[in-house]
Amino acid sequence: MSNFWLEPWDERGRAFERRANTAEMQAYLGGVESDDTLAARHQRYLDLIRDGSAAMFLILVPDEPDPVGSVGYWAKEWLGQTVFELGWKVLPSGQGRGLAAGATVEALGRAAAEKRHRWAHAYPRVDNAASNAVCRKAGFALRDEVDFEYPKGNPIRCNDWRFDLEATGS
Template sequence: MTNFWLEPWDERGPILERRANTPEMQTYLGGVESEESIASRHKRILDGVRAGTTSMFLLMVADDPDPIGSVGYWEKEWLGQTVYEMGWKVLPGFQGRGLAVGSTLAAIGLAAAEGRHRFAHAYPRTDNTASNAVCRKAGFELLGESDFEYPKGNPIRCNDWRFDLKEVGGPP
């Protein structure tokens, strides 16, 4: 695995989002986004970080001075309880090096250390082979399929993967 580190989400986030705003990277996320959508998500992330409901990180490697991916978790109401939802992305030129799994495991450790919620979930589309593989390799448990809308108004079928944060020192 390539050496990496995580840095807090900041004004470099939209730079990463623009680099990832390609048909290839957006296939499972509703397609290429407008500049307004990127700016709106960046604001939501920063607002969530300030409110303490979101933790988002830029994925950094020595090969590139700019972020090459991101990973994070945010609060979500799911089946009557508050959980973390997790998401990640790694730019195509850096895929296949274990960075998605490694950064997801690092974020799981940070979420567990916060001690706020017992479970973290990820909801990749059922046909997103790469993200489903990240979940499996990172030790998530597959609970089944669920219907979602992402982006809003776009119905999709996702897998519900759950990670028990108690397994890495999170709350009982």
């Protein structure tokens, strides 16, 4: 994997979200978003981190002062149980270097160490080859295709990938 480290989400996350708000980066996430939507997400992340129901991180690499990506997990109700949902994003300048998979593996380890939920899930669109590859590389098991709305009102077809947090040995 690449040389990277994770730091807790902070005000740099707001600037990162702006840099990631391009047609290319948002192609599988409903398209480019308004500044108000980005600001609301940033505040939601800070609130969820503060109340302990989520962990969000910025991905940093040597010789680049600004975050090149993000990864995080949050509690979600899924099929009658509470699980962690994982999500990640890496700017084009950081893609193809193993950052998304490496950061996801690290986030899974941190989620497992919390010992709050047995399962972690990720739901990339079925046609998002890169994110589905991250799931495979990070050790998720493909469960099924499922219908989602993301953003709200935008129906999409996703893969349901599941990771057993109790099997990590943490």
